[in-house]
Amino acid sequence: xxxxxxxxxxxxxxxxxxxxxxxxxxxxxxxxxxxxxxxxxxxxxxxxxxxxxxxxxxxxxxxxxxxxxxxxxxxxxxxxxxxxxxxxxxxxxxxxxxxxxxxxxxxxxxxxxxxxxxxxxxxxxxxxxxxxxxxxxxxxxxxxxxxxxxxxxxxxxxxxxxxxxxxxxxxxxxxxxxxxxxxxxxxxxxxxxxxxxxxxxxxxxxxxxxxxxxxxxxxxxxxxxxxxxxxxxxxxxxxxxxxxxxxxxxxxxxxxxxxxxxxxxxxxxxxxxxxxxxxxxxxxxxxxxxxxxxxxxxxxxxxxxxxxxxxxxxxxxxxxxxxxxxxxxxxxxxxxxxxxxxxxxxxxxxxxxxxxxxxxxxxxxxxxxxxxxxxxxxxxxxxxxx
Numbered sequence: 001x002x003x004x005x006x007x008x009x010x011x012x013x014x015x016x017x018x019x020x021x022x023x024x025x026x027x028x029x030x031x032x033x034x035x036x037x038x039x040x041x042x043x044x045x046x047x048x049x050x051x052x053x054x055x056x057x058x059x060x061x062x063x064x065x066x067x068x069x070x071x072x073x074x075x076x077x078x079x080x081x082x083x084x085x086x087x088x089x090x091x092x093x094x095x096x097x098x099x100x101x102x103x104x105x106x107x108x109x110x111x112x113x114x115x116x117x118x119x120x121x122x123x124x125x126x127x128x129x130x131x132x133x134x135x136x137x138x139x140x141x142x143x144x145x146x147x148x149x150x151x152x153x154x155x156x157x158x159x160x161x162x163x164x165x166x167x168x169x170x171x172x173x174x175x176x177x178x179x180x181x182x183x184x185x186x187x188x189x190x191x192x193x194x195x196x197x198x199x200x201x202x203x204x205x206x207x208x209x210x211x212x213x214x215x216x217x218x219x220x221x222x223x224x225x226x227x228x229x230x231x232x233x234x235x236x237x238x239x240x241x242x243x244x245x246x247x248x249x250x251x252x253x254x255x256x257x258x259x260x261x262x263x264x265x266x267x268x269x270x271x272x273x274x275x276x277x278x279x280x281x282x283x284x285x286x287x288x289x290x291x292x293x294x295x296x297x298x299x300x301x302x303x304x305x306x307x308x309x310x311x312x313x314x315x316x317x318x319x320x321x322x323x324x325x326x327x328x329x330x331x332x333x334x335x336x337x338x339x340x341x342x343x344x345x346x347x348x349x350x351x352x353x354x355x356x357x358x359x360x361x362x363x364x365x366x367x368x369x370x371x372x373x374x375x376x377x378x379x380x381x382x383x384x385x386x
Contacts, residue, residue: 011035012137012182013130015122016078016085018070020197020204021141023077025184027200029139030081037135038078038085040071041121043094043214067214073204080202093125098215102228105221108278109351110256112169112320113213119172127177137182142166145186146178147361151306154178156362161189168320171355171365172302225253236281238265241290252276255283258291258347272347292344298337298354298366305363309337314356314363316341318348329356329363337366 014026016038030036071087078085097113097120104111122140130138143159144167156178159165173181185193197205212219226233233251240246247265249255254262259273265285274291275284296318303309309331315324316339326342339354348354348371355365 008033009035010137011037011133011135012139013126013133013135014038014083015126015138015140016040016074017141017210018067018073018077018204018207019141019210020194020202020207021143021185022074023141023202023204024193024197024200025139025141025182026078026083027081027196027202028184029182030083034137036081036083037133038074038081038083039126039129040074040085040087041090041094041126042071042087043090043097043121073207077202077204088126088129090121090125093121094215096120098228101213101215102225104351105225105253106229106232106278107351108252108276110349111351112353113215114320115169115172115353118169123170123173123177123181127180130180137180138177139182139184141185142170142183143186143190144170144183145360146181146183149304149306149361153306154181155304156183157186158357158360158362159186164190167357167362168317168353168355168365171304171353171362174302175304178304222251222254226251234281236283238263239282239284240267241286246285249283252278252281252283257349288346291347293348293371294344295338295340295372296348296354296368297332297370297372298339298368299335301331301335301337301364301366303331303337303364305358305361309356309363312356312363314358316354316356318345318354318368319352324357327356336369337364 012029012034014022014029014036016022016026018040026036026038075085097116100116101111101113123138127138143161143164145157145159147155147157149155156167156170158167194205216224233253235248235250236252237245238247238249255273255276257273257276260270263271263273263285265271270288271285272288272291273283274286309329312329314327314329316327316329317324325345328340330338332338337354339356348368350368350370352368353365354368356363
């Protein structure tokens with residue numbers, strides 16, 4: 001295991017979600033001599049509101065990350081560990097994440113609220129809280145590790161268990177916060193983390209992982225967008241590979257690039273969503289090969305490496321659960337990140353993040369805004385949402 005900074009009584013705020021990962025993170029830090037303060041972030045509306053706050057955790061709790069049940073679990077674990085615990089009300093701040101989510105779908109893009117939550121809250125507002133109480137570090141239960149750049153500056157590394165690696169969702173953290181960031185469980189596989197929790201007597205050792213976006217517990221994204229912005233939902237056209245209308249949809253917000261299920265249009269071969277134009281309210285369909293592209297343009301760049309990306313060789317991920325692909329990254333004069341893949345990548349999706357790596361080290365990333373250089377020419381290439 002990579003050595004963490006020596007605890008020796010240093011103060012650390014641990015983001016405790018009520019799950020096994022953050023519970024073990026807190027336990028490990030405490031064992032290493034840190035003075036831990038557990039913090040649960042209350043974020044939004046909770047269908048479990050009114051549940052007892054001192055109940056013993058059970059594996060049957062709702063799979064979320066900010067319910068009252070989760071707060072009770074986090075508080076219970078903190079009590080077992082003997083660490084201070086606070087539940088902070090971030091609900092008004094979390095509204096910014098929900099607004100972003102809705103706005104992205106309305107713009108024809110596919111949002112990633114977990115990355116924005118890390119950027120805005122865990123290493124934004126929570127980091128400011130840590131500063132305010134004099135804490136030296138902020139820690140989370142993410143499966144990623146801390147390391148250094150060639151020049152000795154703090155860096156984020158992929159988790160040792162790459163099947164659980166969460167470094168992708170941490171790319172947006174400001175470089176200024178990296179020196180105050182701890183990731184205690186990044187060297188362990190999930191099975192070992194659960195075993196440690198069992199050995200420590202933590203009742204969340206078998207609690208199910210969160211599987212959905214916390215503010216969309218039923219996974220019905222469209223229903224949330226329609227509720228928050230009903231004036232934006234209207235019927236539109238499906239456009240086939242030849243540019244002709246092939247059907248009607250109930251709203252482009254129902255669809256994401258690469259989607260196959262739920263399209264409701266038959267072509268006699270597998271058909272995918274290949275483009276979304278929010279301005280014309282058109283959803284473009286085509287065969288799988290029409291999803292291939294070699295180049296993307298991304299904005300809101302957060303570059304963490306010592307050197308700026310000038311024809312920088314790297315590997316790059318275009319979604320959380322994809323594999324890093326060989327690519328070249330360059331920062332344009334306009335401050336945009338241009339990433340060109342050695343081989344065409346599939347379903348590069350505006351609204352998602354592209355994250356660049358040098359082996360296991362996160363170089364930086366940005367938010368995908370445009371896909372260009374289509375590997376397979378198509379009649380709808382110009383319609384991809386900007």
